[in-house]
Amino acid sequence: MSSITLHKSELKNRKFDVTITGSKSESNRLLLLKALYPEIRLDNVSNSDDSQLMTKALSSTSHIVDIHHAGTAMRFLTAFFAVQEGREVTLTGSKRMKERPIKILVEALQALGADINYAENEGFPPLKIKGKKLTKNKVSLKANVSSQYISALLLIASKLENGLELTLEGEITSIPYIKMTLSLLDEIGVASSFVNNTITVKPNNSKSTAKTLTVESDWSSASYYFSIAALCDMGTEITLSSYKENSLQGDSILVDIYKAFGVVSTFKENQLTLKKETFNIEAINLNLQNAPDIAQTIAVTCFALGIVCNLKGLHTLKIKETDRLVALKTEIEKLGGQVDITNDALYLHPSKAINEMVSIATYHDHRMAMAFAPLALKTSLVIEDAMVVSKSYPTFWNDLKTMGFKISE
């Protein structure tokens, strides 16, 4: 499937049920932890490309491991392979992955004693990693570029001889993802503390208990249904499975954010129901430093509803699957909107009309494709390279078709 056309759709029913696969972030952490603690069992693991790549990489015996576009896999596996004694691996990825910085993590691992070299450009994948025992246990690193570097170190920390004491320098970005890592460590019996800017993880050379950990479904994927609900008629109800009111995923902040668009969320027995009610706002102001992955969804919801969207805390968007700030500006402006961007902020002016049959470029970014899809409730549009969604949500288009979206190839 290359491009698809989303024909302007009116959803006939008022009630929908959608089952979403497990969180890609939780899955990629737990897959790595299972490699270190084989006695744990996992349920509802994500069927995303990124989690499949993670599974394959962890069981690979090859000297070259290619993780394509999977950022968490790249960062987590760098730490993992660094401590696999006697193993030599070149860890590589897609063209874009070779542009996504990794120096902060590599330098932190090197400071702990790791043997890692750059195979092409300094500071970027591919990496040549010679696994060895790391004996040091204290390191500082910059925390304002990507929390994935910090999670990577935390995931291997309990298997280091003396555990790990991490000092985080500067402002800490994407904090909920760090807390998710610590919570999952806690669930398998690894003790840690996070006080001010210091995280300590205790060593653990014993086994974990043989418990089953059930991955909660993916909240970033749920964001597209919050957006759909916001654009639907009053009374529409979308029920999503399986979600918890107290989630480890920071993107669960969607529940609060989408209240402003009239989307009311209720939880019952791990099902989350979104119900569209009235709303009356002209502008939304948010700092998304703790939930960067929902920025595209929110910007498009606002564009579709003609609401001013003032987003801050977006500095990490420039180093994700594409420069998401530039991509959003370019594609929203093709549709007739007006967007101002800086290095860490986006301002969408109120839109008046939406251009029809615009072809949305997706820049190898799953979230570009999925964030623009709800617009089909307002106009017809084309989504280029539509299977890009499989990075996190392979069945996305089928699930939309089941709801009544008119989609043709």
Ligand SMILES: O=C(O)C1=C[C@@H](OP(=O)(O)O)[C@@H](O)[C@H](O)C1
């Ligand atoms: O740890 C994780 O699972 C993630 C952390 C975030 O990245 P940054 O910390 O680089 O913002 C997020 O954008 C990404 O999709 C997943």
Ligand SMILES: C=C(OP(=O)(O)O)C(=O)O
């Ligand atoms: C940024 C993302 O993923 P990653 O960094 O793992 O490639 C994402 O899924 O939006």
